Amino acid sequence: MNTIIGRSEEQKILNRLLASGRPELIAVYGRRRVGKTYLIRALFKKEMVFEMSGIHDAALTDQLRNFSIALGKAIASPAPLAPPDNWIQAFAYLDQYLxxxxxxxxxxxxxxxxxxxxxxxxxxxxxxxxHWWNSSATKRPNLKVIICGSAASWMIDKIINNKSGLHNRVTQRIRLLPFTLGETRAYLHYLGAALDPYQLLQLYMAVGGIPYYLQTVLPGESAVQIIDRLCFDKDGVLRKEFDNLYQSLFVNAQQHEKVVRALSQKGKGLTRDEIIATCGLTSGGTTSKLLRELEESGFITPYVPFGKNTNDSIYKLSDEYSMFYLKFIEGAKATGSGSWLRKGHTPAYKSWSGFAFEAVCLKHVAQVKKALGIEGVFTEASGWRYQPLKGNAEKGTQIDLLIDRQDHCINICEMKFSEDVFVIDKNYAGDLDHKVNTFRRITRTRKTLFLTLITTYGVQPNVHTTGRVMAEVTMDALFL
Structure with missing residues (x-):
């Protein structure tokens, strides 16, 4: 049996459905390279009686021929099967086999x-x-049909939210996300690559938790060497991945790329109206669909600001590879061995690493809560932005992570990436006070506010931390 790293919740769900004693229609979706096919094949190797994979941009005749080949493999036919004339006939053939x-x-x-x-x-x-599902498959209590796709928005619109024959027929939907930091560490350990938390974090910030990318890691390489080889070498597997990534998922992918590029320039995020203005889009259903497609595919994430509703969401680029590619790979003049090492001490690197670390932390709020000892407390995670009216000399501010707790407390989280223990100086202490005081004044909250620092190696105790920093979380906790 093939080893499955992580995916514990998904495995529990799928194993439960396998033993349910009733027909199941399971929709699994997630972005390209995230490991959907591997999970299904590895988990159901013994139970799999038929497998077919669609061909990208192929004609109907080629898809039908592909079906006949898949059916021939399933029945172990010694001779090629004649392709069906249409899909009604194809499912009749499948029924006979079953x-x-x-x-x-x-x-x-x-x-x-x-x-x-x-x-x-x-x-x-x-x-x-x-028609086949409703007229035939549902009569077979031991049949489990799994449909899988990388085009997440298509799976949502055409299958899960289907308004015709498949309406409410999907018995389980599973959105497969990239590996967490903890799963990434376990996967690389399985591959024989031993990296400490800081090295793992650096790698994750550049390529994310996509198993296909991570499987190319070689034992004995540092994070810098891995990034160099994958992203800057002439034949690096990620050097031109961006060119295919969006084109393979979306129709009219130029618009999707335009939004991703706009968000890559604004680490603090953009509202829907700001995206429309920046990208020259129209305010209507087309833009809403475009944003939903990017969100469902895991490239962007909307964050509802504290005290607001979904109409006020701030969108951020949440795909690590896209952010890294647009910042450092695209148009890079320096390539080859040592390229990433040379960039590691530039202002561009420091700016990117700050936003990239924030994005990683926002994906690991559950781990942050566990580190704070509040995993059992009901919470709502959000951000908050205050922009004074034009003409007002007051300084604005933004808080990227607020953990609003049911026990009448709020953790105001600041996320700082550094190569060593983080030191709060007088100027930054003033910025922190401004954030906390402005938040309390504008929101008029009566809850207790805990200023929380999420850092790589912790915060150096000094006169500016005493009485100001109420809680700390280090990168080690993000791997839990």
Whole structure:
């Protein structure tokens, strides 16, 4: 059996569905390279009785021929099968195979990978599939049908929110996210790569927790060497990944890239109106769909500001690789060995590392809560921005992470990446006081405020920390 690293919650759900004793239609989606196919194949290796993967940008005849090849493999046909004429006929063939195969005594898994790619224009694939599911598959209590796709928005619109034959037919949806820091450490350990937390954090900030990227890590390399080889070498697997990443997921991907590029320039994020103005978009359903597609695919994340609603969301770029590519790889004059080492002491690196560390922390709020000892307390995580009216000389401020607690407390979190123990000086202490005091004054909150520092190696105690910093979280806690 293939080893599965992490994915503990997903494995629990899938194993429960496997033993449910009823037909299951399971939709698994997530961005490209995140490990969807590996998870299903590894977990259901023994139960898999049919597997087909859609072909990107292929014609109907090629998809049908692909189906016949997949069915031929399933039945171990000694000779090639004739392709069906259409999808209605294809599912009739599949039904005949299942009729001969299934006796109802054990679960059987059918896996349709890259499901959106199978539904080519005017192919009627989706109509044939929902007819087959409703008229035949639902009569087989041991049948588990898994449909999987990287085009997350298509999976949401066409399958999960289907208004016709598949309406409310999906019994379980699973959105597979990139590895957390803890899962990344476990995966690299499995690959034989031993990196300390700081090295792991550096690597994660550049390429994220995408298993396909991480599997190229070689034992004995430092984070700098890994990033150099993957991103700056002539044949590095991530040097040109960005060119294919969005094109393979979205129709009219230029608009999606335009939004990603705009957010890469604004580490503090942009509102919907600011995105529209910056990217020259229209205010309407098209923009809402575009933002939803990027969000569902894991490239951007909306954060609802404290005391506001979803209409006031601030969008941030949350894909580490995209952020890194647009900052350092695209248009890089220096490439080859040592490129990343040379950039590690530049102002651009310091600016990027600050925002990249914040993005990682925002993905690991559950770990931050655990480190603070409040994992059992109901909380709402949000950000907050105060921008004075024009003409007002007052200084604005922004807080990227607030943990609003049911026990009448709020953790105001500041996230700082540094190569050593972080030192608060007089100027930064003044900035911290301004944040806390402005937040209390503008929001008029009566809750107790705890200024919390999330850093790599902790905070150096001095006159500016005493009575000001109420809680600390180090990078080690993010791996929990």
């Amino acid at each position: 009729l001969d195969l299934l006796d109802g005594s054990r679960p059987a898994v059918l896996f349709f990978d890259e499901f959106p790619w199978i539904h080519t224009p005017r192919s009627n694939f989706l109509q044939a599939f929902d």
